[in-house]
Amino acid sequence: MDETDELRAWLIAxxxxxxxxxxxxxALVATGGRIDAMPTWLRRQATALGEGAAAWLDTPDETRLAEDIAWLAEPGHRLLRCTEADFPPQLETIPQPPGALFVAGxxxxxxxxxVAIVGARGASPAGLDHARRFARAxxxxxxxxxxxxADGIDGAAHEAALEAGGATVAVVGTGPDRVYPRKHHALARRIAAQGVVVSEFPPGTAARADHFPRRNRIISGVALGTVVVEAGLQSGSLITARLAGEQGREVFALPGSILNPLARGCHRLIxxxxxxxxxxxxxxxxLTPAARALGVELAERLARPDTPAPARPGGWRDDPDYRRLLDALGHDPAxxxxxxxxxxxxxxxxxSMLLMLELEGWVASLPGNRYQGLPG
Structure with missing residues (x-):
């Protein structure tokens, strides 16, 4: 099964x-991970899935599939599948983990x-300042x-991270080619260039109310912790915080004035x-201890026979691939x-290797998603 056929099978699913x-x-478990066998297995389940599934599996919309494949063929675009080694391991432990992510960046x-930073769309000026301060730091x-x-706290956090020369991840509730709200078109382009835009919804998917709680579980799921800056009692940010707690992640909340209705959600969380x-x-x-533990976990998860995860600090020094990486880094950022x-x-x-070397002080992570070797 060549890559195009495999990609098409994933998109159909x-x-x-x-x-x-x-x-x-x-379906992946039932077929032993054989994506080529998935359409046949799904057809046998079509009755349980409903008439729409049966109709789609019998006659998939080839125009739509071609548009998906064309979007994925653009530079920086990718379908990141749960069967791939670099699928985020943080997501494997959450309820209803996504099967694949559409990625731009x-x-x-x-x-x-x-770290997730979330809060009210109609945030106060002080709330926006707090979001920027936390994101920058x-x-x-x-x-x-x-x-x-989203508008408000989300957008302020993304912008501040970018202005600080850092990276940011936008998990959206639309297809990866759609921008919601529309005012964030320029921000979306900046994030795709300096960070990554992520969606579990295929290209062309419009915004729907039920998409955003699904998006929120991914925001909290990829993060080590969630910071809630401002939130009313009916805020979607409280859903993100609740999901973070259920996923075993840290939840942080900023207190505010008892007269500010946007502080009530944070006070309830506290x-x-x-x-x-x-x-x-x-x-x-x-969160620093959790970040270090994540680095070790990734090294083990991404290990290959020819790039084993070091069993102890410094154990990589005899590994030829680590030497190749250090030689490739040279003196200038890359x-x-x-x-x-x-x-x-x-x-x-x-x-995996860069994370391990960064934890041991051999590599520095620089603004603009660049890396530089440090004197050893």
């Missing part, structure tokens, strides 16, 4: 009405330690800021056990794509 991420993963950033500390590219934070340093201190070309190693392997 992802667009099958009634299947969903849980059904997709069930640097997919490797999904393997970096991330987190980005400068080496965390990738993740949010939903009463329910969220950490009260006033300064970004508190978040950084709390992007991940440049390191792939220079070293001949895969992006997945390099992401």
């Amino acid at each position: 992802l667009r099958t009405p009634g299947l969903g991420p849980g059904g997709l993963r069930e 640097d997919a490797g950033l999904l393997l970096h330690p991330q 987190l980005a400068l500390a080496g965390f990738t800021v993740v949010s939903g590219m 009463r329910d056990g969220a950490r009260l934070v006033e300064d970004p340093a508190e978040v950084i201190e709390a 992007t991940l794509d440049e390191l792939v070309r220079r070293s001949g190693l895969t992006a997945a392997a390099l992401s």
Whole structure:
């Protein structure tokens, strides 16, 4: 089965009405991971899935599939599948993990330690300032800021991370080619260039109310912790915070005036056990151990026979691929794509190795998603 046929089979499955991420993963288990066998298996389940599924599987919309494939063929676009080594391991432990993600930008950033910053769309000026302050500090500390590219707190967090020269992840509730709200077209382009836009919805998918809770589970799922800046009692940010808690992630909330209705959601979170934070340093201190643990986990997950994860600090020194990476880094900063070309190693392997070397002080992560070797 060549790559085009495999991609087409994935797209057919992802667009099958009634299947969903849980059904997709069930199909992968039932077929032993053989994506070529999935359409046949799905046809046998079509009755349970409904008439729409049967009609789609019998006569898929070839125009729509061709448009999907054309979007994926554009530079920087990718379908990141749960069967691939560099699929974010954080998402494997959440309820209803996505089966695949449509990505525009640097997919490797999904393997970096991330912190979610969420809050009200109609945020106050003070709330926007807090979002920018936390995002800037987190980005400068080496965390990738993740949010939903909504108006208000989300947009302010994305922009501040970019202005600090850091990276940011936007998880959207539309197809990856759609921008919602429309005012964020320029921001979406900047994020795709300096970070990554992620969606579990295929290209062309419009915004729908039920998409955003689904999006929120991914925002909280890829992050080590979620910071809620401002939130009313009916805010969608409280859904993200609740999901983060259910996923075993840290939840942080900024307190506010008792007269500010946008502080009530944060106060409720604090009463329910969220950490009260006033300064970004508190978040950084709390999440640094988890970030280091994530680096070790990724090294083990992405290990290949020819790039084994080091069993102890410094155990990589005798590994020829690590030497190739250090030689490829040279003296000047380089992007991940440049390191792939220079070293001949895969992006997945390099992401793991760079994290390990960064934790041990041999590599520095620089603004613009670049890396530079440090004197050893």
